[in-house]
Amino acid sequence: MPVVRPASPPEPLDIAARLREAITRGQLMPNERLIEAELAQSYGVNRANIRMALAMLDQEGLVVREPNRGARVRAVSEAEAVEIAETRLAIEGLLARRAAERATPADRRTLRAIEKDMRRAIEQSDYAAFSRTNAALHGEIQRIAGNETANRILKTLKTHLVRLQYRVIMLPDRSKSSLKEHGAIVEAICAGDADGAEAAMRQHLLNFRNLLRRSIEAARLGGF
Amino acid sequence: MPVVRPASPPEPLDIAARLREAITRGQLMPNERLIEAELAQSYGVNRANIRMALAMLDQEGLVVREPNRGARVRAVSEAEAVEIAETRLAIEGLLARRAAERATPADRRTLRAIEKDMRRAIEQSDYAAFSRTNAALHGEIQRIAGNETANRILKTLKTHLVRLQYRVIMLPDRSKSSLKEHGAIVEAICAGDADGAEAAMRQHLLNFRNLLRRSIEAARLGGF
DNA sequence: GTTATCAATATTGTCAACAATTCAGTCGAC
């Protein structure tokens, strides 16, 4: 018998994760009904599995379930999006602080390297690379901070934001000021300046929140 | 047909909530196995319900489930308890800030009234009342801040902490310094001082975290 | 035309039986 399990079966693969991805990707739209039998068939699993997955996503806040009336993709209101962005700000501020306190020399080198990649991506107007390096930088800070609890929460918050984020990223010149903000964060963390790191991260995410708010305004006025 | 539903049936009553309470109350101990059939019987529901509830609590982080090996009550390590306390600090800091920005005159009166009750409880050494007013104060700040997202997260964080909290509360003279800290928070919020409110809340919860850490140390040295 | 009533359908909730897996202990070989 093999010591290593036979390459985790592709079938069940955690249905909740697959549904989560479908929702964040927009394949399942807000308020769309999630019919157990349908999902069971299209994912090739039993209804009981779908049921459990929906219960988990409900707990996570991605879907809402009403007794005897089934589940829908939860629509995040505009006000709620701002709430989420603010909560994220608070948590990532903490993580930046901790990262500044804990970063090793190797960690600092990594951060600087990512920042460099980010600068190159922007110079070349490579938005995909920018997005990637952006995620890498925040991820590295999370890793350095080493607060698993906060990381888990942050992950679900980001999941909720993804559906709206594209608006902000696409704003002109956002990436350039974003680079400056990221630079300040990296600088403070590498200098071991906890207060500065938290402040810089807050400023960065505060800008994000304000842009989000404004783009929501714009969309509303634009008759979206 | 009645417009109001016929007084929600006491039977299902959301099994997840009942399990959650049993865990926080310590009726279900850390690492204890949660056997579906047993739970189904003792709660008088079907195994499918238990299964869904366990999936939700898993998502919430209160239990861990391993494939084919069932679920157990998740044991929070000491390091993790400190992590949780820090994350809580970050979020409640945000809430205090928001509360300072949003509090109406009526809100301020309410906060001051709760603080007064708290002072009386301490003067009379009524620990139960102190605990109650303590929860009321934090709850009122949450309500005023009006960030549902953060509130939800905070609630689950507190759920995790409850199992350890008693150690800190029982420390001598903790309630007196706690009263001072709460006073500073209320003062800042009522003055509309956002920075001050956040700082005061942080200081309060930082003290809590440090006491938690110390009591954990003590327990370990004491051969617990 | 609008509303109320009812049947038909779609969907969720419940349940029990069965299959698959893990776990505990026994037995035998060495």
Added chain:
DNA sequence: GTCGACTGAATTGTTGACAATATTGATAAC
């Protein structure tokens, strides 16, 4: 005695059938 294979029990995972509830559409009454 120790290790390993084996058997039986305990437990989780899966499945299908059925009951309960909600939704839809049609029909009738006004």
